[in-house]
Amino acid sequence: MFNFTLLHNCGKARAGIINTDHGDILTPVFMPVGTLGTVKAMSPHELEEIQAQIILGNTYHLYMRPGLDIIRKAGGLHKFISWTRPMLTDSGGFQVMSLAALRKISIEGVKFRSHIDGSLHHFTPEFVMEIQQALGADIIMSFDECPPFAATKDYIAKSLNTTLHWAERGKKAFTNTEHQALFGIVQGGVYEDLREKSALALMDMDFPGYSIGGLAVGEGKEDMMRITNFLNDILPKHKPRYMMGVGTPSDLLNNIANGVDMFDCVMPTRNARKGSIFTRYGKMIIKAARYKEDFRPIDPICGCYTCTHFSRAYIRHLITMNEILGMRLTTIHSLWFYQELMQMARKAILENRFEDFLAEMLPVLDTIVE
């Protein structure tokens, strides 16, 4: 079961609800990334506590390790990792391009060697559907080529044709439509004509949702927002839009303002483990000497486990000592904040004051907390 209802617009910003077999998702939504079948440092129970509505798994990584056989025998990814709420898997395209070695891309698919043991693999659009059906996420992605930012427009145009061909083949190969929703991925770099071509061709194929790929790869925030703004007018209003691999709290708000509904990014979790914590006051670099004897919580008005139990001084000590609990506590807060930010954005949209909300939040989010 998959259904999206657009509940309200405030400017271009949208509030909606997605229904899936594993529960509902209120949008806009941020999805924590569980690369290898775990959102790093978090337990499923804690993910529920930080109010994660849906998490992401990486097709490429899970296919490599533990491998499809094991996940199939476990009864799918949900059961394997003990997660009962909705899940999304990506297409593996981005990892094949960024991690795998000796790639040979053809119209058939991509032949590559594993970044782990050098073994040879062949991802075709059909095989990527087979993998994602075995994983069993509620939302899955078409196989795509994600060209690097440095690619020429000619290359991106050619690559786009391949991706569109793959989207068609994937859609044909995908049979589990009753339980999973397959999204098409809009590519086309920073070029509006290519983005338009990509979006229209995918819309012809009629996917239940559309992903925006190939951004946040180095193009800069202005180009990123120009493209989401451009696509907002093209993509159908009554289908969800998922912006892949983005981003900072301000990226999320700026792209919600451009009509995006869904986001995922490793940033809150990865940065947290290194002691860079996202807060409503900006980024807190917890190793800074100023926190040595600061016995206040990270955020005095935050309700997360970290902020209701521990001081900056203690978390600084743990992170400095490379203690696992330090990485856990910073991750908990950053993910809680991301969820809260999305809840606040949604409320502001529903109450027709998203622009004010943006104006209030944006000036501080990218600062460093002093």
Next chain:
Amino acid sequence: MFNFTLLHNCGKARAGIINTDHGDILTPVFMPVGTLGTVKAMSPHELEEIQAQIILGNTYHLYMRPGLDIIRKAGGLHKFISWTRPMLTDSGGFQVMSLAALRKISIEGVKFRSHIDGSLHHFTPEFVMEIQQALGADIIMSFDECPPFAATKDYIAKSLNTTLHWAERGKKAFTNTEHQALFGIVQGGVYEDLREKSALALMDMDFPGYSIGGLAVGEGKEDMMRITNFLNDILPKHKPRYMMGVGTPSDLLNNIANGVDMFDCVMPTRNARKGSIFTRYGKMIIKAARYKEDFRPIDPICGCYTCTHFSRAYIRHLITMNEILGMRLTTIHSLWFYQELMQMARKAILENRFEDFLAEMLPVLDTIVE
């Protein structure tokens, strides 16, 4: 407040209760080790869930990092780390001997260089009391020299005199007797005459509890048990006995059989993080290929978070991938099992069937689960 009540004997094995300002402790008890102010990989909430009654902090490590100033300003170690139940700190003696560089031991104390930055420090029995009073644990230790197993009997005899002198000075310097209990540490290596001398001299000073130090340093299980058995007849019945740095599940049971009440060890936590898990069936080496597609819990009849939610195959995947959640889940189970083992031992003592319990448990505890 500190009080120990011996409730029942079954052979030499003892069941009792300790009362402290931060709550009661049922004995025999195992104390998870929180070296740097965190039981590695665990949150305080999870320590309560695995039913830890008391945890240990390391005086040497906490003195080095974050340092006394910060913990003092935080209002003590309990507040700094957000732990509300009882706590015990060691004397720092063992770490000074095993970690610090350029040690100069005299009757005054130990001058040494930090293992972290080479800075010069001087631990005297009085200063170690000052540190431990600032940390504020419910149970604290006399400063002692813990000679290496390879030391000669002559050296150990001489060292013992120093330790006794330090015990006397520490006891005199210790003033916070209303809220903390200071234990004397019995040393003397594997030599019964030295152990007897040590125990009797400390008993003359009348400590509220006695630690057995200098074992599990390489002497072998037979010597270890010979000494605890020997000390059982000497140490006063109505004071708790704490065996420092021990050990495996079978070590615990064997020494409970010799009248020991309290234990601490990094083994369950350290081994767990490497994928070696203690269970009632023996040690489970979770990386073993046999667990690749084993979808049963670590222990099907265990009630811990790990065993009620996750499979061996998933935990194997996480540990193999070096994922934090893997280390968390194995630590949770191993600590839960240690607590459960102590609860089972206590029940067996109270029900006058400790010998049968030993006979049932010991043959399997040291095996590797097949």
